[in-house]
Amino acid sequence: MSDSLATFLVDSAARDPDHPALQLDDFVMTYAELDVATQHVAGMLSAKGIGPGDRVGVMLPNVPHFAIAYYGILRAGGVVVPMNVLLKGRETAFYLKDPGAKAVFAWADFAEAAQTGAEEAGAECIVVDPAGFRELVASFPAEAATPVERAGDDTAVILYTSGTTGTPKGAELTHDNMRRNALAAVGLFGVGSDAVVLGALPLFHSFGQTCGLNATMAGGGVLTLIPRFEPGKALEIIQRDKVNVFEGVPTMYGAMLNHPDAGSFDTSTLKVCASGGASMPVELMKGFEEQFNCKILEGYGLSETSPVASFNHPDKERKAGSIGTPIEGVEMRVVDDGGEPVAAGEVGEIAIKGHNVMKGYWGRPDATAETMKDGWFLTGDMAKIDEDGYFFIVDRKKDLIIRGGYNVYPREIEEVLYEHPAVREAAVVAMPHPDLGEEVGAAVALKDGAEATEEELQGFVKDQVAAYKYPRLVWFVDELPKGPTGKILKREIEVPAAK
Incomplete structure (x- = not known):
């Protein structure tokens, strides 16, 4: 059988x-x-x-x-x-x-x-x-x-x-x-x-x-x-x-x-x-x-x-x-x-x-x-376990974004953003959302002299990935926070109050 x-x-x-x-x-x-x-x-x-x-x-x-x-x-x-x-x-x-x-x-x-x-x-x-x-x-x-x-x-x-x-x-x-x-x-x-x-x-x-x-x-x-x-x-x-x-x-x-x-x-x-x-x-x-x-x-x-x-x-x-x-x-x-x-x-x-x-x-x-x-x-x-052996999740070790039950992987979206001619640096992060759990946000630094709008970048990403993945929130920064090795420190990215 x-x-x-x-x-x-x-x-x-x-x-x-x-x-x-x-x-x-x-x-x-x-x-x-x-x-x-x-x-x-x-x-x-x-x-x-x-x-x-x-x-x-x-x-x-x-x-x-x-x-x-x-x-x-x-x-x-x-x-x-x-x-x-x-x-x-x-x-x-x-x-x-x-x-x-x-x-x-x-x-x-x-x-x-x-x-x-x-x-x-x-x-x-x-x-x-x-x-x-x-x-x-x-x-x-x-x-x-x-x-x-x-x-x-x-x-x-x-x-x-x-x-x-x-x-x-x-x-x-x-x-x-x-x-x-x-x-x-x-x-x-x-x-x-x-x-x-x-x-x-x-x-x-x-x-x-x-x-x-x-x-x-x-x-x-x-x-x-x-x-x-x-x-x-x-x-x-x-x-x-x-x-x-x-x-x-x-x-x-x-x-x-x-x-x-x-x-x-x-x-x-x-x-x-x-x-x-x-x-x-x-x-x-x-x-x-x-x-x-x-x-x-x-x-x-x-x-x-x-x-x-x-x-x-x-x-x-x-x-x-x-x-x-x-x-x-x-x-x-x-x-x-x-x-x-x-x-x-x-x-x-x-x-x-x-x-x-x-x-x-x-x-x-x-x-x-x-x-x-x-x-x-x-x-x-x-996670942590209680005295009865029940598990309770407290946080994620990874930067994975779960938007309405769908997994969104920041690196994939960042790769697409980096393909835009005006983008110098980009970091995709999770933002709390009352209905979806998490929403996709992107902090972007543009190249010197380059111009791009939030809507332009959203459309650029949306054309290349599934609709649930593109960042609904985009904001521009002069520089992304970095550690001693030059690695972008996502935990130090500040989301503008307006967002």
Whole structure:
């Protein structure tokens, strides 16, 4: 029996073929239909010479085609490289070139950037449009009725992530990593055949992929999709489809709570709400629970940990403001700079060990060695543990900006700013934001005699990176603060009062 992640779909299809697997408004796809569609995708990839171990990009929004491509690639023994649909050409080229991807499935509405990147990376771009894709896939024979044999420690997915320096790194997640993490989510959130899970989290993101897609397919429930999150639409779908499991980032909860018609929707079916991706403000949690009469469980994880590492468990005490305790089979501790555990109540860095920890960073043994010490993954997140073993995050070691649950890496934005002919120096920093958690700010020093406006620089960056990344706030300085070696000291950057 294969250890392939695709067996979740195969097993659920065998168990209850006519049960709905995916829904998008009026469109419903059963497990049998999804199973067959992925067999045809495996046939298509085989015809293109793509097989076990080959990397294939998936640049699709939250539509049924994401699952069709995802499990089709896995079924053929390939490795999925999920990509944000908002990426621009220069970004897609990197995401395809770095892992040596042979092809990418790209949504028609965003195909231009994918085609530009694929051309540069030497990969084939398979355009997915609702009308023609079904016929295209059906023209290839169904293959891999039983998923191609893969070992548990073979790579299933490469999820790109990054610290604050250099280019993004691809976290290699194995079939065992992904399977066991999804099964942990099944247990945490009670995902069975009666589960109706709201697929509002992006499926290219580890949280949406593991806890949304894979957990639902493993449990045999239905995933009802929202291609682009909008609070009113989410509330409408909860009412319409009788959603009982909702997973989201804090900004989603805030948007739903603050929707002008929040009280007019019937959300009484909601049983479990899970929050991750960023810290959940305690007041927001209280307000949401009062309004919608449900319990929010907050957890923690990273792309490198598949992602779930800890959670407030439904059968244990929940502590507001805490990321809970480690999931089964996972160890977490808080360590000092020497890697030694600190006492309860003291602040240190979270280290994680267990079945959820990645194999390593794709092609980056140096970066892997920096973060993996004796089997422990060093997260860069600072936390403390209370006397009951509950973890509380206090700060980030890295300069990573989390804007509305999305990671923004300052170095990447700085690189683009430096390409502007008027820019001498730039530093991108996080700024507090009441709704998004953090906003992207940029302090810029111009070259002597050069001129540029805030709007010009914003537009320049916006043209080259995904829309959530560009700095909403730009201000000009004569000089950026520096240390003795000439390194820019971000902690000493002063934000003008007007900003």
